Amino acid sequence: MSDWIEQYSAALTERDARERAHKQYIDAYTKLADRTAALEAKPPPVASAPSPPPQSPACRGRTSTPTKGKAAAIKETEQSPTDPLARLRTDLATTQKARTTLQTQVDELTASLSALHTQHKTSTTQVTQLTRQKADVERKLKDRDEELKGKGRLVEQAQDEMVALGLQLHMSEERKEKLAHENKELVDRWMKRMGEEADRVNRDSKWA
Structure with missing residues (x-):
């Protein structure tokens, strides 16, 4: 969006530079248009002309056409300077209308740009907040x-x-079993020995 705004701003800058270059002509044109408007606002002076001498019907018929032609020429002479001024005024009004339209567009674009700046600022604030929240969550x-x-x-x-x-318990169990087995062997050997001794004692007592 910034591209077309920059292009439009550049076009307005170029237009302003062109208007500044022709400022003297535009000012002269404006003064001329204002002067013309002032002249048109004043009623034209009515010049008193001497009454023509009475003429015969024949003479009146012969001179009616030149009188009308002279009046038309005078009217054309009076209106001829006014037509260029009217055109200038029309052109000036058209230019002023175009300038007003462009100014309206500039105001609208300025408002849009301001809104975009505000939106951008709000978005930047939201991005900052989200970045901070993201950092907190990541931490x-x-x-x-x-x-x-x-x-x-x-x-x-x-x-x-x-x-x-578990290994110690298993080793303890194995040691316990081993000790129990050794103890049993010792007991068996002792019992066997005691039995043998008892038998020997019994044998010896019979001989006696």
Whole structure:
């Protein structure tokens, strides 16, 4: 959107420079138009002319046409300077109307540009707020990740300790079984020995 605004601003700048270059002609044209309007506003002076001498009907018929032609010529002479001025005034009015239209467009574009600036400022504020919120959420997420990693390490340590305790328990069970077996062997050997001794004692007592 900024492209066409820049192009339009450049066109207005170029137009203003062109008008400044022809400012003296435009001012002279405006003064001439104002002077013409003032002259047209004043009623033209009525010149008193001497009454023509009475003429015969024949003479009146012969001179009626030149009198009308002279009046038309005088009227044309009186109106001939006015037509260019009227055209100048029309051109001036058209130019003024075009300038007014362009000024209206400039005002509308200025208002639109101001609204866009305001919207841009609001959007920038929202972006800043969202960026801050995003940073907060990312920091919290990083904290949660660190917490999960710590808990994961604790779980691994607990599992390792459980495995170690399981191995120790298994070794204790094996040692217990081994000791029980050795104890049983010792008991059996002792019982066997005691039995043999008892038998020997019994044999010796019979001989006696």
